[in-house]
Amino acid sequence: MPAPKDADRWRRAHDECASLDRAGIVHVLTGVFLKTEQARHVEAPLPTASAWPWNRTSDRPWAFVSDAEREALRAAAELAQADGRSILCSDGACGCCGRRYSSAWFESELQWSDGTPAPLCGECDTVWARWGGTTPHATREERQRAAVLELVSGYRLPMGHVAPAELEPYCRSSDGDPVGRTTPFAWSPQLEVLRAEIWTARPDLAPEDRQAEFTTIHDERVAAELARRRAEAEQETVAAW
Numbered sequence: 001m002p003a004p005k006d007a008d009r010w011r012r013a014h015d016e017c018a019s020l021d022r023a024g025i026v027h028v029l030t031g032v033f034l035k036t037e038q039a040r041h042v043e044a045p046l047p048t049a050s051a052w053p054w055n056r057t058s059d060r061p062w063a064f065v066s067d068a069e070r071e072a073l074r075a076a077a078e079l080a081q082a083d084g085r086s087i088l089c090s091d092g093a094c095g096c097c098g099r100r101y102s103s104a105w106f107e108s109e110l111q112w113s114d115g116t117p118a119p120l121c122g123e124c125d126t127v128w129a130r131w132g133g134t135t136p137h138a139t140r141e142e143r144q145r146a147a148v149l150e151l152v153s154g155y156r157l158p159m160g161h162v163a164p165a166e167l168e169p170y171c172r173s174s175d176g177d178p179v180g181r182t183t184p185f186a187w188s189p190q191l192e193v194l195r196a197e198i199w200t201a202r203p204d205l206a207p208e209d210r211q212a213e214f215t216t217i218h219d220e221r222v223a224a225e226l227a228r229r230r231a232e233a234e235q236e237t238v239a240a241w
Contacts (some may be wrong), residue, residue: 022046029065030074033104033122034081044076081122093180094121096128097151098170098187100180110171112178118171123184127151138162144169152185153198154205166190 023039025046026032034042047065086101093100095110095118104122109132112118120128124147131147134140137159145163150156157163170176175187185191196214199206200221203214 026073026077029062029070030077032074032077032081034077035087035104038080038103041080042076044073089119091117091119092178094119094124095171096120096124096148096169097184098181099184100182110169112171113176124151152191153195155198155202
């Protein structure tokens with residue numbers, strides 16, 4: 001059966017490809033999730049199979065797309081994703097971090113105080129999904145708090161440890177509302193204190209432009225602790241005489 005003149009040639013092959021829109025093709029080839037409106041801004045041509053002889057086949061889907069084409073498309077997709085083309089979600093701000101704008105939005109199990117669904121922004125979705133569900137070691141709520149902790153600070157809680165009980169996603173905080181905030185995790189001063197404590201203990205988790213700052217604080221604290229221990233040891237020695 002010949003391909004329709006107005007169709008891309010790969011779309012006649014089977015339902016999986018026929019159902020892909022531009023954003024879906026970008027994801028299949030690059031792994032980058034884009035909204036439909038973001039995909040329109042991908043400034044790279046989408047590869048087609050039209051250059052392949054029809055008698056050539058492969059067991060690997062999209063085998064006709066070269067590594068160079070994939071890399072060019074991935075770079076263009078990441079640029080479109082991070083190029084300030086952030087959008088609002090009809091369900092409100094991110095239920096986890098509270099940001100109002102994001103380049104991508106996802107459904108979640110979270111809810112606003114009135115019971116309506118709260119979405120997840122693209123920045124929170126990956127970490128949240130990894131911490132979803134329950135395990136023999138943690139309840140769903142404990143794993144959700146661990147996700148918030150990682151998103152706030154970059155610190156991934158070891159198995160068997162629990163995050164502070166008061167560490168809740170934005171939609172469950174006293175200030176949580178669908179309008180959201182311009183800056184993620186900006187509704188609670190306690191979150192900033194917790195983040196600073198973690199970054200002082202682990203400066204490598206801080207953003208690159210703040211690692212030097214927290215490395216200095218870390219080193220000062222270590223030096224102060226060593227000085228305190230030396231002073232205590234000297235006092236014990238004097239007392240022993």
